Amino acid sequence: MRLENMPVEFQQALPLINTLEEAGYEAYFVGGSVRDVLLKRRIHDVDIATSAYPEEVKAIFEKTVDIGIEHGTVLVLAEDSQYEITTFRTEDVYVDYRRPSGVTFVRCLEEDLLRRDFTINAFALAEDGQIIDKFDGLTDLENKLIRAVGVADERFNEDALRIMRALRFSASLDFDIEEKTFEAMKVHAPLLEKISIERSFIELDKLLTSDYWRKGLRNFIDSKAYNHLTGLVGKEAQLENVLKNIKSDYFWFTTSEQAWAYLLINLEVENCKDFLKKWNVSNEFTKKVTNIYEAYKIALERVWEVKDLYKYGFDAFMYAEGLLEAEERDIDTSLLPQLTMKLPIKSKSELNINGQVLMNHFNRKGGIWIGQIISEVEELVVNGQLENNQDAILEYVEKELKEE
Structure with a gap:
């Protein structure tokens, strides 16, 4: 398959590809940006992979920064942009279910693609627009399927965070997870306990704030991954309530704080601060989640008052109101503007x-x-x-x- 129209993000980076090839090396666009182009989604980061070793990359380009040279990555500064260029590599044995004990630089693109997580992330795009697809990822894109590269058990045993990534992709792309891949995720889910909670938070947070968060959460529950994340062990019924209590199929969480507040509401958490402390989130994030949580809880007991708005802030009540409306609760939507007008001071x-x-x-x-x-x-x-x-x-x- 050939990409007829290169997006502007790739066009801007083409001079780097051309420079590497003129020096006698192979170079390609790789990773999620290629997938997103094929899905006609907005591109975030443009990554380049090359057969040139790190020192060779540094010799070719005038301005570089060593940001991960031990793993083959060099940051190249080009005019007003900067790009990560990474050497083709294979990875040694994974010692902590997250990172390889070492990497070996190689000259072969296929060896590099073989180490990637899912077929839809294992594309390479040549400077002429040719899509290199070694693992039938184009078919999986067409079928809206998330499939592990190679042997699924090996991929998740190498890096257990890939379990959370698969769940997040199902939520952001509206893709199903291929059966063998999903079974391997369930088998290796206990390895999530060895992953830093900050990493799992990022993936779960992206899942909850994705367009198809219902699908992602459904897969999260069915995979039993929650049983290996702090504060969620044995909480299947409460997680099901997140899906059940939101009546509208067209509701999306506006912010991460709103999503986590609703999660904690359904988990019947008594102390938001204690719960979120285990997830190592910022104090500011905890405060915003707590404020939404409290605003929601107050609405279940009595009518909101001016003192409540002052204590927890307008945003907290606005997001709480959104949750209450999504649950189709009988609330007075004119109350919040009225309280705001009565508020003599904001701080x-x-x-x-x-x-x-x-x-x-x-x-x-x-x-x-x-x-x-x-x-x-x-x-x-x-x-x-x-x-x-x-x-x-x-x-x-x-x-x-x-x-x-």
Whole structure:
């Protein structure tokens, strides 16, 4: 098969391919970018593989950076762009179910493609547009099928993260997983326990935020992969609820935080912070997930109030509202705009008072009293019991101090 129209991303990188070939080496576009071109999807990263060894690549191009030279990768700086060029290689024995103990540089493209995970990721694209397909990946693309390259058991035993990648691809591409490949995934799923949780988080996160997340989650459940990820062991029924409770077939999670908040809601997690800490996510991510989670939970118990909006933020309630609507719960969609209009301040920084003003006005030294007073004032202003006016606030504080 020949690609008649090279996308602009490949056209811009063609001079590097030509330079390598003029120097006597083979060079091709490889990986997910080739797959995405064939599927008419947007290209993310353009990767180049070559028969030139790393030192030979560095000798050819003027500006290079060693970003992974021990694995054969050299970053080439070309005008306003940069490209990773990786030497054809084979991989030694995998010692941790994730990384090879070493790599061997080779001159043969087929040997390099043989080490890749799935047939739809094992294409090479020549500078003339010719698609090199050694493992019948074009047929799998046509049939919308994810199939391991070579022996599936070997691929997943080498790198267990490929299990999560297969699940993620099923969600992002709307592809089925070939039967033998899926069976091998189930057999080797326990190896996920040896993979860093950060890596598994990235793949599960991409799955949940994909267009076909329902298919991905269905495969995630059926593969039993969840039984080998922290906090999800034995949670099949709760994961099924994620699929069951969203009534609309046309609902997509807007953000990662919204997706994980809904996951935690259905998992019946009592403490979001403790759960997410095990996944090594950022404090900011944890806070946003928790805020959505709390906003959702409040709606099940009572009507949202101004103080809730102030505490958890507009975005949290907007995403919680989206979840409630997707569940077809009876909610007042006009409530959030009304609360927003009633909100006198959005943060403590908007108070017309601060510690320095209090110390100067009352001629008192700093101390714990300042924080206590400002917190009291903040609550009163948010609840509409005190005007956010400096004179009014100082008058209130003066009364409070006299009663001490």
